Amino acid sequence: MSGLIALSPLLRAAEERLTALGVEDARLDLLYLAERAFAIPVGRLRRADGVQVPVDTVASFQALVDRRAAREPVQRILGDWEFWGLTLALGPETLIPRPDTETLVEAVLKARPDRARPWRILDLGTGTGAILLALLSEYRQAFGVGVDLSPDAAAVAAGNARSLRLADRASFLAGSWVDAVAGRFDIIVSNPPYIPDADIAGLAPEVARFEPWRALAGGADGLDPYRHLVRVLPALLCDGGLIGFEHGADQGLAVAGLLRDTGLAGVSTIRDLGGRDRVALGQRPAGLRAG
Numbered sequence: 265m266s267g268l269i270a271l272s273p274l275l276r277a278a279e280e281r282l283t284a285l286g287v288e289d290a291r292l293d294l295l296y297l298a299e300r301a302f303a304i305p306v307g308r309l310r311r312a313d314g315v316q317v318p319v320d321t322v323a324s325f326q327a328l329v330d331r332r333a334a335r336e337p338v339q340r341i342l343g344d345w346e347f348w349g350l351t352l353a354l355g356p357e358t359l360i361p362r363p364d365t366e367t368l369v370e371a372v373l374k375a376r377p378d379r380a381r382p383w384r385i386l387d388l389g390t391g392t393g394a395i396l397l398a399l400l401s402e403y404r405q406a407f408g409v410g411v412d413l414s415p416d417a418a419a420v421a422a423g424n425a426r427s428l429r430l431a432d433r434a435s436f437l438a439g440s441w442v443d444a445v446a447g448r449f450d451i452i453v454s455n456p457p458y459i460p461d462a463d464i465a466g467l468a469p470e471v472a473r474f475e476p477w478r479a480l481a482g483g484a485d486g487l488d489p490y491r492h493l494v495r496v497l498p499a500l501l502c503d504g505g506l507i508g509f510e511h512g513a514d515q516g517l518a519v520a521g522l523l524r525d526t527g528l529a530g531v532s533t534i535r536d537l538g539g540r541d542r543v544a545l546g547q548r549p550a551g552l553r554a555g
């Protein structure tokens with residue numbers, strides 16, 4: 265017989281260890297890890313006083329804590345994460361979907377409020393498929409294509425579409441931006457890599473060491489992908505079609521400027537929940553000469 269042990273002191277000791285190592289919000293991460301190790305819901309663990317766990321499950325919890333102590337993000341340790349209320353599997357080559365990116369989903373839904381239209385959507389640099397799958401979960405008649413340079417990321421996104429029962433309206437391609445894409449779209453979205461290359465090493469270890477370089481690195485000033493995309497995207501947009509880009513908090517003016525320079529109309533910048541510039545929208549005016 266294995267016996268039981270109180271969880272509170274285990275959590276407290278782990279929190280002290282992680283906090284001393286510089287992990288922010290260690291308590292919350294530990295609740296997620298404990299939920300996975302002990303199969304006890306986070307809601308119950310928040311009031312851990314009085315909770316006991318089998319002694320022979322403690323080693324598996326400590327192994328997860330060791331990974332977090334090495335600064336592996338909690339999302340990667342768990343292997344999946346929630347975005348827009350959808351559980352998405354992660355892979356080594358997919359970025360962890362961020363709450364900031366929900367700003368882009370919200371902005372598109374606001375700009376194109378008809379949920380019943382069969383929108384054709386293109387998501388460039390799809391990663392886990394987060395943005396495309398969130399939009400398809402809202403637009404129930406829409407069809408979408410997700411593209412990623414990483415074949416592994418495209419495969420993870422396709423798996424997520426299957427798990428979410430969206431696979432009949434989503435297809436995923438491996439390739440560079442629009443090289444393998446044909447046709448016209450009503451909505452094109454992208455959260456491209458936008459960190460200046462030289463800044464990556466100075467980011468938190470969770471990002472610098474565990475996120476894929478190609479999901480972060482946007483060239484010398486972080487804007488290389490936007491410069492490329494604004495050149496090639498208007499030709500893939502139908503008249504009145506919408507482009508939505510996520511960008512860095514200090515890139516709002518630059519990205520909106522690139523959209524205007526390419527001839528898009530109604531260009532606007534939208535802030536995230538933290539009040540930082542996060543999303544640029546623009547639409548293709550009828551008759552724009554492109555590509």
Ligand SMILES: C[S@@+](CC[C@H](N)C(=O)[O-])C[C@H]1O[C@@H](n2cnc3c(N)ncnc32)[C@H](O)[C@@H]1O
Nearest residue numbers: 359361389390391412413440441455456457479
């Ligand atoms: C910032 S991540 C965004 C991932 C996902 N869309 C999200 O919002 O969580 C950028 C993505 O662009 C992909 N990527 C980088 N260069 C690319 C290229 N030339 N063509 C297509 N995808 C590219 C990366 O592999 C990565 O998945």
